[in-house]
Amino acid sequence: MTDQHPTVATAAPRTAGAEHVIEATALAEATADAAGIAVAELGTIEEMTEACALLDHIWRPDPGDPLITLKLLKGLSHSGSYVAGVFADGKLAGACVGFLASDGLHSHIAGIDSTLRGRHAGLALKLHQRAWALRRGIGLISWTFDPLVSRNAYFNLTKLGAVPTQYLANFYGAMHDEINAGTETDRLLVHWDLTSGVAAPPVDGALDRAVDGLSVGPDGGPVRGRVDGRRVLVAVPADIERLRRADPAAAGRWRAATREVLGGLMATGHTVTGFTRDGRYVIEGQDER
Template sequence: MTPTPAGARIGGDLYRAEPEPAPDSGAFRDRATAAAVRAARAAHVEIRELHTPTEMSDVCELFGRIWRPDPTSPMMVPELMMALVHAGGYVAGSYEDDRLTGACVGLLATDGLHSHIAGVDVRSRGREVGHALKVHQRAWCLERGLTRISWTFDPLVGRNAFFNLAKLGAVPAEYLVDFYGRRTDAINAGDHTDRLLARWDLTTPRVALACEGIPQPADDAVAPGEEGVAIALEVGADGRPVLGRTDADVVVVRVPRDIEGLRRTDPDAVPPWRLAVREVLGGLMGEGRVVRGFGRLGGYVVDRRRDGG
């Protein structure tokens, strides 16, 4: 596999989900706010915007428990979050009673908001707290006239891909090679930090439905011999990547069900997966192919036709 320079961008602004004619802005914002209220209620949390140094310190402690970084390189610092909020950025937390269970931090960008970091306490996972935070973030942006949010995620982590692309309705726009460089936290240590840049166009019907609890998964089921569809990357019987065809109109790029578990049980399997996904998914995006989404069977669905049609 040909190495790609760190920091290289594979693909550019490849997928812009065009919204339908703008709905009544007040009604649309009200609908987004109502969706945020329902999402928080379903997760049994209260989402609060955060403003004080004490609240920022609590968020930093939460992120420290989640990522377990080197003490000399924390994930965030209170002073930076205070500055972000003062400059108009987004810092919010989810609370169960008075216990902080999750948090999300975003900064203003040229085309909307960039959501830099979000995390949920391990004790609260599986309860849709992350979904509630993102739906709140969407409503917050729409109230301020912002219509797009971006963020990065590890393309190897299937559960995050499903959350971002199916449960939220975001779309991948760029494959970023070793975006953060080498990290020392417990989650990323020893691995390349390849990331997908997700773009969330907040006014599209796809995103509105996802925020109202209707997931938007891609169909990644491939029947044997199905015409025009192929598996470009598959999980082998030994858990290692198996390269397939990339010349079909639609290709599926599968990733391990639990790469985090694989890092613990078979760390030697992770580098081949990192390079395989970079070569196949990153290569397809670099050709200008459209990622339709992520399916329930653990695969990215990529349309080789440049217009996706």
């Protein structure tokens, strides 16, 4: 079924100047150094083979449906798209693949091995991608993520400052890997303006006039509330991946509720302006912005 939620209009990113390229490159290098890793483009067949195996190890897809293939990686790299890896102690421990799109660079997939958890390797990888794009005159990166994954929402919207532009219902169809667990794959499409700096202003202290459009009930399930406020909060579970394994039916209820409330608000012109530390999207109407 084709998604019916319209794309939210966003201003075109500014053209990157030399100062943006210098700043972005320095920040990416400093972040990688602080994390004790190196981020670099992948160039050899051996590296790309390792990247495919690593991504499959992280997602554990159905053996007949790999996330990405060596031949596709080679073609993307050769044609000028983004194929990069994270190296820790000389070993590949992360990978990211993006392809050139009509509005900039679309980052298709990124994964970091769990051994690097807590070292900000994901941030270093995205900052490397930002610097790579700016050096090529690209001012915008887009990607999709599951709106139910709280840590990814906080990282994308708050730490990076990306802006959701579209709610995509069941975008990839059912994915039978350990992360998606055969569930419908709703996604938020975000745009990251590479010339506007990194990180978004905090939102937690400016919620006095907000209403709860979706909250977590006493049993951990979704509770629908009001959506008529100028600022609406939409909560998601603390750990949807654990919930999918422990209680698939409850995870399905969260998918349906988030699609209805978050997707519905975006479809009627509301804008997602942030994500709080305690796991709530902040959504504002036209009059509030």
